[in-house]
Amino acid sequence: xxxxxxxxxxxxxxxxxxxxxxxxxxxxxxxxxxxxxxxxxxxxxxxxxxxxxxxxxxxxxxxxxxxxxxxxxxxxxxxxxxxxxxxxxxxxxxxxxxxxxxxxxxxxxxxxxxxxxxxxxxxxxxxxxxxxxxxxxxxxxxxxxxxxxxxxxxxxxxxxxxxxxxxxxxxxxxxxxxxxxxxxxxxxxxxxxxxxxxxxxxxxxxxxxxxxxxxxxxxxxxxxxxxxxxxxxxxxx
Amino acid sequence: xxxxxxxxxxxxxxxxxxxxxxxxxxxxxxxxxxxxxxxxxxxxxxxxxxxxxxxxxxxxxxxxxxxxxxxxxxxxxxxxxxxxxxxxxxxxxxxxxxxxxxxxxxxxxxxxxxxxxxxxxxxxxxxxxxxxxxxxxxxxxxxxxxxxxxxxxxxxxxxxxxxxxxxxxxxxxxxxxxxxxxxx
Numbered sequence: 001x002x003x004x005x006x007x008x009x010x011x012x013x014x015x016x017x018x019x020x021x022x023x024x025x026x027x028x029x030x031x032x033x034x035x036x037x038x039x040x041x042x043x044x045x046x047x048x049x050x051x052x053x054x055x056x057x058x059x060x061x062x063x064x065x066x067x068x069x070x071x072x073x074x075x076x077x078x079x080x081x082x083x084x085x086x087x088x089x090x091x092x093x094x095x096x097x098x099x100x101x102x103x104x105x106x107x108x109x110x111x112x113x114x115x116x117x118x119x120x121x122x123x124x125x126x127x128x129x130x131x132x133x134x135x136x137x138x139x140x141x142x143x144x145x146x147x148x149x150x151x152x153x154x155x156x157x158x159x160x161x162x163x164x165x166x167x168x169x170x171x172x173x174x175x176x177x178x179x180x181x182x183x184x185x186x187x188x189x190x191x192x193x194x195x196x197x198x199x200x201x202x203x204x205x206x207x208x209x210x211x212x213x214x215x216x217x218x219x220x221x222x223x224x225x226x227x228x229x230x231x232x233x234x235x236x237x
Numbered sequence: 238x239x240x241x242x243x244x245x246x247x248x249x250x251x252x253x254x255x256x257x258x259x260x261x262x263x264x265x266x267x268x269x270x271x272x273x274x275x276x277x278x279x280x281x282x283x284x285x286x287x288x289x290x291x292x293x294x295x296x297x298x299x300x301x302x303x304x305x306x307x308x309x310x311x312x313x314x315x316x317x318x319x320x321x322x323x324x325x326x327x328x329x330x331x332x333x334x335x336x337x338x339x340x341x342x343x344x345x346x347x348x349x350x351x352x353x354x355x356x357x358x359x360x361x362x363x364x365x366x367x368x369x370x371x372x373x374x375x376x377x378x379x380x381x382x383x384x385x386x387x388x389x390x391x392x393x394x395x396x397x398x399x400x401x402x403x404x405x406x407x408x409x410x411x412x413x414x415x416x417x418x419x420x421x
Contacts (some may be wrong), residue, residue, distance in 0.1 A: 025279070026254040026255075026292075027274055027280040028270075028280035030271065030278060031271065031272060044387065053334075054332070062297065071292065078333050078334050078335070079331075079332035079333070079334060080329060080330055080331060080332070080333070081324070081326070081330045081331055084333055090330075093329060093330060094330070098311060100329045100330070102328060102329060102331060102333055103333070103334045104334075104335065104336075104338050105292065105296070105301060105333065105334050105335040105338060106253075106292070106295070106296030106299060106335055106337075106338030107337075107338065109291075109292040109293050109296060110296065113293050120258060124300070124341070125300065125335045125341040126300065126340075126341045127333075127337040127341075127371075128337045128341075129369070129371065130326060130337065130368065130369050130370065131328045131368045131369070132333075132337070132373065134328075162272075172272075172289075173272045173274025174271075174273045174289060175252070175254055175255045175256040175272055175273055175274060176255075176271055176272040176287050177255050177289060177291040177292075178255055178291060178292050179253050179290045179291075179292050180291065181293070182291065182292060182293050209291075232393040234415060
């Protein structure tokens with residue numbers, strides 16, 4: 001079995017117009033699947049539905065560059081607007097050109113996890129007494145309202161790991177697991193870009209964070225984590 | 238910010254991105270690890286015993302009631318204890334992040350915010366005007382307002398302020414505690 005692709009371009013080549021793509025990664029300028037995102041931009045795939053925490057700032061080599069290239073039809077995310085300079089996605093949302101489904105972050109990952117776990121829907125207390133629950137199916141458990149949440153399935157997930165082998169086994173580093181495992185499980189095709197591709201067995205079995213069964217493609221990153229970007233001022237409230 | 242003031246106290250910090258047990262913020266290149274940051278994306282140090290996990294486990298801790306205290310910012314808080322912190326527009330445009338999940342746990346909620354907005358308008362309202370994040374909470378700021386059974390009570394004011402001045406800058410109704418301290 002060999003899941004290694006020679007380049008990010010080849011790894012995303014079959015992502016077709018109208019596909020649903022989850023993009024993992026947390027923070028402002030931290031570890032994202034930058035090579036894969038840039039390759040997806042460069043092949044101009046249209047009408048994408050993106051699932052992510054946020055698209056990021058203007059010019060960020062994240063989902064935002066796909067919005068800047070007018071490739072996004074719908075956004076399913078925990079953030080659609082952030083303080084600071086308006087982004088392409090914010091302008092497209094305001095103009096009604098991009099559909100939005102805002103989802104609390106913990107529900108976003110749980111819906112993806114459920115999708116991967118064969119659970120079609122579940123009830124959750126999160127946001128049950130807010131505008132997000134308006135028009136949704138509500139059921140009381142233990143005297144408290146809960147919202148019915150549906151599983152998310154995606155066509156592709158773009159992930160960023162630390163190391164992987166040709167079987168698709170992935171190791172993450174530090175606090176950079178974030179959305180990666182749940183997005184991988186929700187995906188028909190999970191594509192991971194890593195700093196280092198190693199031989200099977202080199203990552204000890206107990207250090208494998210995401211077993212290869214959840215991962216279809218492995219590619220070496222062409223974007224090292226940018227040291228200068230680490231010290232960008234933070235402005236999230 | 239809070240993490241910089243907890244040195245020596247037996248408090249374990251949770252960051253929704255998947256870190257338990259982090260410490261102060263770090264800025265020196267030699268101290269920064271690109272994979273160790275808090276929920277605001279700021280690089281942090283780790284305390285002995287820290288652990289990493291994915292977002293699913295992170296919100297299991299939140300909704301599952303394992304977090305004792307949640308600290309958030311807010312656009313508005315009202316006298317019913319409702320918090321609005323994710324949108325100043327509508328349900329399509331905003332940033333929910335993990336706040337609603339954190340509120341659905343069992344922890345006490347501390348809101349750290351400016352008392353008035355940049356135009357001097359009150360943020361402590363009779364009723365929130367922005368979409369709500371959740372209910373039944375505690376507030377702090379220019380003043381420290383503790384949530385009693387069904388109302389807020391003024392416990393402390395910032396140095397240089399009187400309770401009367403705080404009342405004047407506040408739209409919501411609240412009680413004034415028997416002894417109002419000056420905040421340090």
